[in-house]
Amino acid sequence: MLYIGIDLGTPAVKLLLMKGNGEIVKIATKEYPLYFPKPGWSEQNPEDWFVKTMEGLGELIKDCDRSEIAGIRFVGQMHGLVVLDEKDEVIRPAILWNDGRTAKETAFLNEVTGKDQNLRRRCEKPSLKENGGGHSEFKSGGACR
Numbered sequence: 391m392l393y394i395g396i397d398l399g400t401p402a403v404k405l406l407l408m409k410g411n412g413e414i415v416k417i418a419t420k421e422y423p424l425y426f427p428k429p430g431w432s433e434q435n436p437e438d439w440f441v442k443t444m445e446g447l448g449e450l451i452k453d454c455d456r457s458e459i460a461g462i463r464f465v466g467q468m469h470g471l472v473v474l475d476e477k478d479e480v481i482r483p484a485i486l487w488n489d490g491r492t493a494k495e496t497a498f499l500n501e502v503t504g505k506d507q508n509l510r511r512r513c514e515k516p517s518l519k520e521n522g523g524g525h526s527e528f529k530s531g532g533a534c535r
Contacts, residue, residue, distance in 0.1 A: 391460040394450065398439055398466045400424070400486060405446040407454065415454070418446040425483060430490035433483035436472050 392415065395406040402421040408414050420442035425433045451459070468487035475481050485491070 392454060392458045393460060394447070394462045396443060396447075396462065396464045398443065398464070400434075400467050400488070403439065403443045403446055405443075405450045407450045410460070416450055418449045420446040424486075428491075430493075432486040432489040434470075434486060436480045436484050 391410040393408050393410065395408070397404045401424065402419050405418045405420075406414060407416045422434065422438035422442045425431075425435075427433060470487050470489075471485040472480060473482050473484075
């Protein structure tokens with residue numbers, strides 16, 4: 391039996407093919423670009439994730455008997471915002487976990503809604519500009535206020 395591991399990271403997708411006993415058969419890494427359109431912004435094109443994952447999978451399994459593949463495990467990068475339209479099509483670059491454009495909205499979440507610690511209790515940590523807490527408010531134009 392063979393197993394595939396796929397790790398969609400921020401700088402690259404890393405893929406691993408291994409036997410059931412843990413022996414590594416093959417490893418593939420496919421990088422994709424990061425975009426910084428303004429200071430503090432960090433974005434990627436979700437299509438790049440798909441294309442590079444498929445390229446890596448092709449490379450990983452080109453010399454193996456596909457009928458031996460018993461499972462695939464997929465893990466993704468930290469929280470990010472991928473905005474879809476009503477047809478589930480991506481409509482803009484993804485805003486990544488390390489994007490800092492929501493500093494003002496995050497301060498609002500921590501200072502105003504977090505006064506009674508509700509947000510911290512529910513999330514088990516304070517909202518950080520990098521963890522997407524302000525992204526929904528950013529996209530809604532401050533409608534949370």
